[in-house]
Amino acid sequence: MSDTEYHRTLGIGKAAFDSLTEHMEDRSYDGLEYRHVPDYRRGVERGTALIAGEVVRGFPKIPRTLVLETGIPNWFDDVVVVEEKLNGYNVRFARIDGDVLAFSRSGMVCPFTTRFIDRLVDLDPLFDAHPEAMVCGEMIGPENPYTAHDYPDVDSLAFRAFDWRDRQSGDPLPVDERRARYDRFDIPQTQYFGSYDVDDAAGEVDRIVRDLEAEDREGVVMKSPDGTELLKYTTSAANQGDLAYAFSLPFDYGQAFMFRRLIREAFQTIERGESDERASERAHELGEAILLSMRDSIQTVEEGGSVGERHTVRASTETIDVLFDHLRGQGLQIEVEDDRREDGDRVVTFCKRTQATNDKIENYLEGHIVKE
Incomplete structure (x- = not known):
């Protein structure tokens, strides 16, 4: 497809497309050249990819x-309509030139997920019936190379669909139709809580969120029945977990990341009408999430270790090799901590070393002066 056809497919003018191309990144996957939009741009979703003459819309x-x-x-x-928001990594699947490819949030083809998905679900019957489909979902579980989180029913890595969109236009299916189709193709989906009148929804969602919070789960996504309007809300457990994670790597995550989550906690305590005692408990929990995670990281570096994002993955040797190539290709420093064979799979625990946090902690421990 020529650039002229691409801009028509995207529904934007040629001048707007020419401007957009300045912000695209060029990539290749198994010899297939493509371009993607890594950041949000007016009129085109982040993660939109132009590949093999096809458009794969971002979410x-x-x-x-x-x-x-x-x-x-x-x-x-x-x-x-209320469904669960899961803590994992966002992925979209589309069939391109006969191959099912996994696209990351930013629009890169993920070689790990592309190779791994066949272990979890068979998407071929779905794409045979609906070649224009874009299967949108979350990869969750403890053996996750990007965002690891424990779920009681997931031992390694699992997929949960949360949306179905047209690959080219990005238009969604209505929720009921989408859930029926995924059931038909035996594709697991995110948890469905119910459909509520707008006047009753706030109370129902609050009840659902409190239950999810008690189970250390992330939150909910609310949707209009036709799937076009979306709204999210997260639990306090998720906010505090994010803060603990961010402050364990305090020099690699910006203040905006931290501030947004503190704001969510402040508004939630007001809406729930919490007593001074409960608000103090929440403040104590937030303080622990922030301070103790930083303390652990400083101690780790002081004792000669390194801090970063630790993950365990279980797959074939070839799949893990391409994962590491993919991560290193993005400039990440990978330190393998354990590499073993188990039930025919290669199981690797590795650390994505966060350079800024390691370097600054080392410098401050050595007496470098902080200029404020």
Whole structure:
């Protein structure tokens, strides 16, 4: 497909497309050249890829409400469908030139997920029936190379679909139709909580979120029945988990990341009408998440270790090799801590070393002066 055809398919003018190309990144996967949009741009979703004459749309950014009682009726008209928001990594599958490829949030083809998905689900019957489909979902579980989180029913790595969109236009299926189709093709989906009248939704969502919070789960995504309007809300457990993670790598994550999560906690304590005692408990939990994770990282470096993002993956040797090539190709420093064979698979624990945090902690421990 020529650039002229690409801009028509994307629904933007030639001048806008020419401007967009300045922000695209060129990549290749198994000899297949493609371009993708790594950041949000007006009119084109982040993660949109142009590959083999085809357009694979990025997944839209989902807005967030900080107050359920007012945010839900301001965003939805009549009915609100509630499903679980999972803590993993976002992936979209599309069939290109006969091959099912996995696209990351930013639009790169992920070689690990592309090779691994056959272990979890068979997407070929779905794409045979619906070649234009874009299967959108979350990869979750403890043996996860990007975002590891424990789920009781997941031992290694699992896939959960949360949306179905047209690959080229990005238009979604209505929720009921989408869930019925995935059931038909035996594709596991995110948990469905129910459909609620907009006037009752805030109370129902609050109840659901409290239950998820008790199980250390992430939150919910609210949707209009036609799937076009989306809104998210996360649990306090997720906010605090994010803060603990960010402050374990304090020089690699910006203040905006931390501030946004503190703001969510502040609004949640007000909306729930928490007592001074409960608010103090929440403050104590936040303080522990922030301070203790930093303390652990400083101690690790002081004792000669290194800090970073630790992951364990289980796959074939070839799949893990291409994963490491992929990560190193993005400039990441990989330190393999354990590499073994188990039940025919290669199981590797590795650390993605975060340079800024390691270097700055070492410098400050050696007495370098902080200029503020």
